[in-house]
Amino acid sequence: xxxxxxxxxxxxxxxxxxxxxxxxxxxxxxxxxxxxxxxxxxxxxxxxxxxxxxxxxxxxxxxxxxxxxxxxxxxxxxxxxxxxxxxxxxxxxxxxxxxxxxxxxxxxxxxxxxxxxxxxxxxxxxxxxxxxxxxxxxxxxxxxxxxxxxxxxxxxxxxxxxxxxxxxxxxxxxxxxxxxxxxxxxxxxxxxxxxxxxxxxxxxxxxxxxxxxxxxxxxxxxxxxxxxxxxxxxxxxxxxxxxxxxxxxxxxxxxxxxxxxxxxxxxxxxxxxxxxxxxxxxxxxxxxxxxxxxxxxxxxxxxxxxxxxxxxxxxxxxxxxxxxxxxxxxxxxxxxxxxxxxxxxxxxxxxxxxxxxxxxxxxxxxxxxxxxxxxxxxxxxxxxxxxxxxxxxxxxxxxxxxxxxxxxxxxxxxxxxxxxxxxxxxxxxxxxxxxxxxxxxxxxxxxxxxxxxxxxxxxxxxxxxxxxxxxxxxxxxxxxxxxxxxxxxxxxxxxxxxxxxxxxxxxxx
Numbered sequence: 001x002x003x004x005x006x007x008x009x010x011x012x013x014x015x016x017x018x019x020x021x022x023x024x025x026x027x028x029x030x031x032x033x034x035x036x037x038x039x040x041x042x043x044x045x046x047x048x049x050x051x052x053x054x055x056x057x058x059x060x061x062x063x064x065x066x067x068x069x070x071x072x073x074x075x076x077x078x079x080x081x082x083x084x085x086x087x088x089x090x091x092x093x094x095x096x097x098x099x100x101x102x103x104x105x106x107x108x109x110x111x112x113x114x115x116x117x118x119x120x121x122x123x124x125x126x127x128x129x130x131x132x133x134x135x136x137x138x139x140x141x142x143x144x145x146x147x148x149x150x151x152x153x154x155x156x157x158x159x160x161x162x163x164x165x166x167x168x169x170x171x172x173x174x175x176x177x178x179x180x181x182x183x184x185x186x187x188x189x190x191x192x193x194x195x196x197x198x199x200x201x202x203x204x205x206x207x208x209x210x211x212x213x214x215x216x217x218x219x220x221x222x223x224x225x226x227x228x229x230x231x232x233x234x235x236x237x238x239x240x241x242x243x244x245x246x247x248x249x250x251x252x253x254x255x256x257x258x259x260x261x262x263x264x265x266x267x268x269x270x271x272x273x274x275x276x277x278x279x280x281x282x283x284x285x286x287x288x289x290x291x292x293x294x295x296x297x298x299x300x301x302x303x304x305x306x307x308x309x310x311x312x313x314x315x316x317x318x319x320x321x322x323x324x325x326x327x328x329x330x331x332x333x334x335x336x337x338x339x340x341x342x343x344x345x346x347x348x349x350x351x352x353x354x355x356x357x358x359x360x361x362x363x364x365x366x367x368x369x370x371x372x373x374x375x376x377x378x379x380x381x382x383x384x385x386x387x388x389x390x391x392x393x394x395x396x397x398x399x400x401x402x403x404x405x406x407x408x409x410x411x412x413x414x415x416x417x418x419x420x421x422x423x424x425x426x427x428x429x430x431x432x433x434x435x436x437x438x439x440x441x442x443x444x445x446x447x448x449x450x451x452x453x454x455x456x457x458x459x460x461x462x463x464x465x466x467x468x469x470x471x472x473x474x475x476x477x478x479x480x481x482x483x484x485x486x487x488x489x490x491x492x493x494x495x496x497x498x499x500x501x502x503x504x505x506x507x508x509x
Contacts, residue, residue, distance in 0.1 A: 001272075002020055002230070003017065003018055004271055004272055005017075005020065005021070006265070006269060006272065008050075009049035009050050009053060010053050011056070011057050012053070012057055012062075012065060015065045015066075022223050022227050022264075023069045024051070024054065024216065025054070025069045025072075026070040026071065026074075027215065027216050028051070028054060028055060028058070028071070028216070029071050029074060029075065031185075031216065032055065035205055036181065036183055036184065037181075037183075037205055038183075038184065038185045038186070038207055039185075039186045039187075039191075039204050039206045039208070040187045040206075040207050040208055040216070040217070041188055041206075041208040042187065042189070042208075042217045042218075043189060043253075043263070043327070043328055044189060044328070044329070045264070045266075046217045046218060046253075046263060046264065046329070047217040047218060048144060048145070048187040048188075048217055049144050051187070052144050052185065052187065053085075055142060055183070055185065056083045056085050058075065059083050059140045059182075059183075060083060061077050061079070061080035063075075080137065081137045081138055081139065081140045081182050082113065082133040082139050082140070083139070083140045084129065084130065084139055084140070084141045084142070085109075085142045085144075086109070086141075086142070086143045086144065087145060088143070088144065088145045088146055088147075088148045089144070089145045089148050091104070093163075094152075098163045099166045102122055102126075102170060103121075106126055106129055107125070110125075110129050110132070113133055115129065115132045117129060117132075122166070122169070122170060123169050123170060126170060126173045127177070130173065130177050130181070131177075131180060134180040134181075137182070138181060138182035139181055139182060140181075140182050140183045140184075141174070141181060141183070141184045141185075142185050143185070143187070145187065145188055145189070146186050146187065147189055147190050148188075149163045149167075150167075150190075151189060151190065154316070154319070155288050157316070168200075171200070174200075174201055175200040175201060178203075186204070189327055190327045190328070191208070191313055191327065206312070208255060208312065209308075209311075209312065210255075210256075211256040211258065214254065214256040215261055218262055218264060219261055219262040219264055219267055220259065220262075221247065221260070224246070224262060228271060231271050246267075248349065249266075249270070249276050249349055249350045249351050250262045250270065250349055252347075253329070253332045253349075254332050254333045254348075255333060256333070256336070257333045257334065257336040257343070260348075263280050265279060265280050266279040266280045266351060279351070280351060280352070281351065281352060281355035281356065281359075289324065289325075290360060290363045292319055292321060293321045293360060293363075294360070294363045294364060296321060297413065297417070298321050299417045299420055299421055300420065301321075301322065301330075301331055301345065301347075302346050302347070302424070303334075303344060303346060304322050304331070304344070304345050304346075305342050305343065305344050305345070306322055306323065306326070306345065307340075307341060307343075308341045308342070310323055311323055322345065325345075326345055329348070330347070330352055330356050331345040331346065331347060332345065332347070332348040334346045357424055357425035358425060360421055361398075361418065361421040361422060361425060364414065364417055364418055365398065365399075365418065366402055367401060367402070378394055379391065379395075379423075379426050380426040380427060383423070383426075383428060383445065383450070384447050384448070384449065384450075386450050386484070386486065388486075388504045392490070392502055395418075395419065395422070395490075395499060396499055398418060398422055399418065399492075399499075400497060402497070415456050415492050416442055416443070416456055419443055419454070419456065420432045420443060423443070423445050428446070429446040429447075430444070430445050434474070439468070439474070441453050441454075441455065441472075441474035442455050442456045443455075446483070447483075449483055449484060450483055450484045451478050451481060451483050451484070451485050451486070452487075452488055453469045453474040453486070453487050453488065454488045454490060455469050455487075455488070455489050456491075457490070457491045457492065459491075459492070459493060459495075460491050461491055461501065462489040462490060462491040462500075462501040462503040463489065463503060464489070464491075465490060465503070466489030466503040466504075468489070469489060469505075470487055470505065470507065474487070475487060476508075478508075485506065485507045485508050486505070486506055487504070487505045487506075488502065488503075488504050489502060489504075490502045
């Protein structure tokens with residue numbers, strides 16, 4: 001087997017160690033020759049750090065490292081530039097505080113370049129480092145994971161404000177350093193609106209949604225098929241449809257609604273194990289993210305639409321789940337309407353959808369760490385076979401496993417949320433609160449052979465729920481569809497924490 005750079009973010013180590021490298025140098029060349037000030041947002045484990053490491057080595061001028069890559073014969077290797085490479089994940093701001101940690105890092109970076117800093121304050125040190133480093137050529141400044149000291153404290157607003165103030169002063173140095181800077185590239189996960197870290201850097205170009213750089217990080221389908229030929233050929237001997245299966249599981253991220261890419265971390269892990277698993281999701285999905293969504297009572301994110309401003313910004317004082325899910329990689333762009341300048345979002349692939357819905361369902365069930373996979377296993381078959389008694393049995397199991405001390409079902413909403421998330425997680429075509437001319441159906445579920453209209457009641461009657469489906473004609477618009485139309489009325493008992501009764505009726509047969 002070939003060597004895959006799983007967890008490796010250092011370009012030099014990858015090249016010298018004989019690891020697989022997907023050549024991004026042509027697009028990198030376009031970036032560094034087309035401008036000087038950039039900001040790029042991408043989810044974690046998406047190759048941002050490797051991108052910066054590659055740029056660092058390009059400007060360091062070691063042509064031998066790039067042998068066989070596009071840029072090797074398309075770059076002037078004599079034009080070297082000093083590089084200030086600052087990785088925020090490497091500094092110990094948790095122990096020392098952000099100000100002191102950055103101050104120590106300035107001293108360390110200066111020492112590596114053989115420079116002595118005389119300034120005492122952080123702002124002065126950064127400015128002095130840039131000026132003194134530029135004596136051997138204009139400086140390349142690469143800042144990785146700029147937002148980590150903020151994301152780590154999203155549940156502690158005073159700490160966020162403290163770190164914001166430090167950053168604002170620190171980054172203000174860059175505004176007046178244009179004469180010393182050849183290239184500035186800042187990367188992170190999120191773009192915060194009211195944090196105002198970059199308020200002075202009005203010349204910073206945000207290329208997050210730029211069509212030109214949509215594939216700068218991540219692996220395209222073409223790159224997969226060119227760089228993994230031996231693996232694909234071997235896998236196709238056992239499974240002729242393996243390429244489509246890999247695509248369904250791990251492809252689908254898009255920042256321009258046209259080009260899609262794989263998360264490199266998931267793809268490389270799959271090539272190592274040759275098994276479909278949820279690699280990316282389990283490496284650090286923050287509980288804070290799931291709890292924020294649950295706190296707002298949200299659960300439907302399929303096909304959600306956002307305007308351009310909402311998509312690209314995040315209000316830290318009033319976090320909206322959809323932009324946060326997009327920026328952190330749980331949702332991606334599926335369509336873009338240039339007329340309204342709105343983006344339609346959805347889950348990028350099976351890995352993210354399955355894992356995220358399991359985590360969210362587990363949170364609503366107070367069953368963390370996530371364990372909803374085990375209690376939803378037979379539900380899909382029951383729906384496909386129109387086995388409603390088994391469907392009810394599975395729903396009761398899901399509800400019954402909610403710890404008693406967390407049971408707070410005082411409305412239909414918790415049942416509605418659990419039903420929707422459960423059916424969506426098992427891969428059903430589910431729509432909640434479907435509007436018609438006569439009312440709004442709680443849940444519509446479609447399989448290859450059946451269309452279910454499900455009405456939910458709490459401490460009512462199944463008869464009332466079923467009558468609502470039939471009398472208001474929730475299935476009327478599906479009459480021409482050849483699939484069987486099934487009306488289902490379900491009545492939950494808050495006292496028993498279970499389905500008290502249910503009724504089923506086939507319509508328009």
